[in-house]
Amino acid sequence: MVEKRNPITVEDAIKRVMKYRKTGEIEYIDIKQANGRILASDIIADHDVPAFNRSPYDGYAIKSSDTSNASTDNPVVFRVVGHIGAGSVFQDTVKEKEAVRIMTGAAIPDGADTVIMLEDTETLDNDQVAVKKQMENLQNISLAGEDVKKNTVIVPKGKIINPGIVALLATFGYKNVPVSKKPVIGVIATGSELLEVDEELQDGKIRNSNSYMMIAQIERAGAIAKYFGQFSDQLDTCIEQMKSAMTEVDFLITTGGVSVGDFDLLPDIYKHFQANVLFNKIRMRPGSVTTVAELDGQLLFGLSGNPSACYVGFELFVKPVIDTFVGRNQVGMKKAKATLSVPFTKANPFDRFIRGHYELTGGKVEVSPSGKDKSNMVHSLAEANCFIHLPGGTNGYNKGETVEICLLENV
Ligand SMILES: Nc1nc2c(c(=O)[nH]1)N[C@H]1C(S)=C(S)[C@@H](COP(=O)(O)OP(=O)(O)OC[C@H]3O[C@@H](n4cnc5c(N)ncnc54)[C@H](O)[C@@H]3O)O[C@H]1N2
Ligand code: MOO
Numbered sequence: 001m002v003e004k005r006n007p008i009t010v011e012d013a014i015k016r017v018m019k020y021r022k023t024g025e026i027e028y029i030d031i032k033q034a035n036g037r038i039l040a041s042d043i044i045a046d047h048d049v050p051a052f053n054r055s056p057y058d059g060y061a062i063k064s065s066d067t068s069n070a071s072t073d074n075p076v077v078f079r080v081v082g083h084i085g086a087g088s089v090f091q092d093t094v095k096e097k098e099a100v101r102i103m104t105g106a107a108i109p110d111g112a113d114t115v116i117m118l119e120d121t122e123t124l125d126n127d128q129v130a131v132k133k134q135m136e137n138l139q140n141i142s143l144a145g146e147d148v149k150k151n152t153v154i155v156p157k158g159k160i161i162n163p164g165i166v167a168l169l170a171t172f173g174y175k176n177v178p179v180s181k182k183p184v185i186g187v188i189a190t191g192s193e194l195l196e197v198d199e200e201l202q203d204g205k206i207r208n209s210n211s212y213m214m215i216a217q218i219e220r221a222g223a224i225a226k227y228f229g230q231f232s233d234q235l236d237t238c239i240e241q242m243k244s245a246m247t248e249v250d251f252l253i254t255t256g257g258v259s260v261g262d263f264d265l266l267p268d269i270y271k272h273f274q275a276n277v278l279f280n281k282i283r284m285r286p287g288s289v290t291t292v293a294e295l296d297g298q299l300l301f302g303l304s305g306n307p308s309a310c311y312v313g314f315e316l317f318v319k320p321v322i323d324t325f326v327g328r329n330q331v332g333m334k335k336a337k338a339t340l341s342v343p344f345t346k347a348n349p350f351d352r353f354i355r356g357h358y359e360l361t362g363g364k365v366e367v368s369p370s371g372k373d374k375s376n377m378v379h380s381l382a383e384a385n386c387f388i389h390l391p392g393g394t395n396g397y398n399k400g401e402t403v404e405i406c407l408l409e410n411v
């Protein structure tokens with residue numbers, strides 16, 4: 001007799017999985033490899049930026065008080081006592097009616113409190129310069145700390161490192177950047193019908209697309225995929241292969257073989273391992289037969305063989321575990337609201353996660369299905385950038401209704 005399964009809600013399923021979440025360790029990587037990784041420690045400013053008062057212009061550093069009567073009709077003449085470019089420091093102190101020719105980025109010499117732009121001066125003979133404009137104290141000075149104040153947290157841990165954060169890391173001398181280690185996630189495809197990607201089609205067989213899809217999902221989520229290949233539907237062989245795979249990874253995903261078919265071996269494999277099956281039926285479509293088990297604290301994800309169900313199962317249940325492992329601030333898919341551009345009038349007792357495509361049109365977020373919605377179909381995945389989440393237990397949804405979408409590409 002076919003076993004009766006007890007469906008649980010999606011929220012409950014996620015909670016059960018998250019009970020076995022793990023947190024990864026910190027590793028230090030070269031700054032050139034840091035883009036896209038998750039920052040593992042707060043970055044605290046150990047100095048002001050800029051670290052010294054500096055000139056934002058090419059001009060002359062002078063005392064503003066010397067210009068109090070300056071005008072076009074009454075130019076004030078200064079003696080040029082120095083000449084510095086960015087990186088050089090004027091070793092003396094600027095005195096009354098003295099000017100230091102200074103370039104953008106150079107430190108303001110002691111005694112000076114303003115920089116007059118070259119365009120507002122006239123160079124005279126004998127190292128003299130005429131100023132025809134009044135200047136104020138601190139005018140045209142980039143003050144120390146005006147960008148970043150010493151001791152502030154400039155980037156909190158958990159942020160995804162982007163090029164702007166890389167600039168900050170470099171500013172503060174992080175040649176090696178503390179990031180969270182990526183988990184290693186094993187991928188195994190099951191099913192005797194599967195051909196490898198480079199094999200010719202044969203009667204009754206299909207190419208294994210789920211493994212490559214999941215490797216891409218794993219990488220998009222910021223983890224490392226380890227592919228163990230395709231396993232046949234031979235129980236003994238599968239058990240041995242899974243046992244060995246588990247020792248090499250943080251989490252293991254299998255695809256296929258979780259339903260009630262004669263060759264669906266995962267339930268028997270979990271039984272053989274005496275694994276703790278957290279659930280084997282969820283009140284959702286697609287992926288209702290998604291199964292997750294735990295063995296000695298290690299999560300074994302039994303995703304469905306149907307491509308779209310496998311895809312959805314990964315984003316709902318594996319991604320939050322990766323997010324937690326790498327210490328990302330956003331755990332699980334980011335949610336947003338969107339206007340449905342097509343109706344879904346069929347009532348469904350289960351939550352639906354429809355592959356969708358959202359677009360920003362005229363300041364509004366509009367979402368429509370990205371293709372046909374059956375769980376055994378693969379085409380609609382290509383254009384999907386979100387799931388349209390339709391909670392179950394309603395009479396359907398009308399065009400124009402506001403719905404929740406779960407974003408796929410915003411990791
Ligand atoms: N009597 C019942 N039959 C089914 C039920 C059920 O509750 N009672 N559930 C259906 C649902 S829902 C789903 S989803 C599937 C789940 O199937 P399995 O996880 O057991 O997966 P398989 O039987 O191995 O394969 C299903 C389907 O997917 C194709 N497949 C498998 N692996 C891959 C791969 N790596 N790449 C591409 N496609 C793959 C496979 O050829 C099958 O067509 O069960 C329903 N049945
Ligand atoms: O779980 Mo299945 O994907 O609903 O068809």
Ligand SMILES: [Mg+2]
Pocket residue numbers: 256257258259260261263264305
């Ligand atoms: Mg099956």
